Amino acid sequence: MLSHESVWCAIDLLARKNGLTPSGLARRAGLDPTTFNPSKRTAGDGRPRWPSMESIAKILSATQADLSEFVALTGSGAEAGDEVAADDLTADGVEDLPLPLPQTVPLLASAEAGAGGFFDDGGYPLGSGWNEVPLPSLRGTGDYALKVTGDGMLPLYRDGDIVVVSPRTKVRRGDRIIIKPHSGELTVRIFQRKTTTLLETRSLDGGAKGDAAKTTIRLSEIDWIARIIWASQ
Template sequence: MLSHEQIWAAIDALAKRHGLTSSGLAKRAGLDPTTFNPSKRFAGDGRPRWPSTESLSKILEATGESVGRFVAGLDPEERTVTARPEAFAGIPVAAFSSEADADFDAKGAPTGPAWEPLTLPPRKADKLFALSVEGDGLLPVYRHGDVVVISRKTPVRTGDRVVVKPKNSQMTLLCLEHRTAKAYVFKALSGASARLQLGHEDVDWMGRIVWASQ
């Protein structure tokens, strides 16, 4: 028998397979971002609310998931969530520039010596964590519902998008514009012209954004 808990868990699993939050999944499908929020799963009097068949159809279309894969997710023993960004390990990667010479075969698949398997550090060794973007304060770079994966151990370079935790302040997402011997200079992802300068001693930690669902 299909339960209320099973179907919502299957929706959550589908979202995670695609690196999305429940609100990000709804937005990608053209639905109200709160459609799948936990607060919408029960009525005010405690009665369970079920997702509509229309909303289920839209999220399957938006993610390219088959009905069979979704139905399999109703069974806890079959429900799987693909790890991100480790899921990209092994895909072909080549250098990109105006002088790049990466070849493709007749079917459009990467071919030739310019392509190598993408390798990523093990999750445990890299201290990865993820943040889900809420609101539109990071437009045009990140939208509401996007998920960013941060590495605390990957070296940060000029121009990288980063998560910065200043001392005695909340962490924030910025772009490292440049660094000096004593300070970091950041610019906002929103495109604002103001710059933020922090002394090295004023930063608790900084992590590089290594992947984002967009």
């Protein structure tokens, strides 16, 4: 029997099989890039949201796959976002996949990211205007890349560096995070702690000491925060 999880898992696996992210698969099929975002898989009240048969038909056409192959992917037993072994797929009659599987994530210049329309309420990529960049194998969907523009993220990140941001990854003390305020550009800080009303961070500048390194921001002034999990420097 098809389940909500197995159908979404099959979409993720079909994207990986073709060297794409779910957003890249949607784009290739002529769909909105956010069609298969994790935030679209559950309704606001917690009810499971299923992909439409039209969207499934379009991704099968775009990848030259057939329905039997898609159904085989639903039975692979993997959770969406997990690494998939080639043996798991060949057991269901699907051709071998090379490991590690290629992966790309959506890419946006950091100077553009402060404008509206690029992120949903959870900090996941939204809408058009994104490019894609190949990266080492990552786990899960929803990760994206920002290309640093200017010197606003010095001393850790220079103009031209690429940072990978993960809205789904738990943030811990000492992690580097992206902060999206209601207005203004994205900022990068070091996470200290979060209360019910405040976010406490430290400067990236290791030379700053005491209160000069600390910043407290009201959560009511922030759209979202997300952890930086990888950077090319």
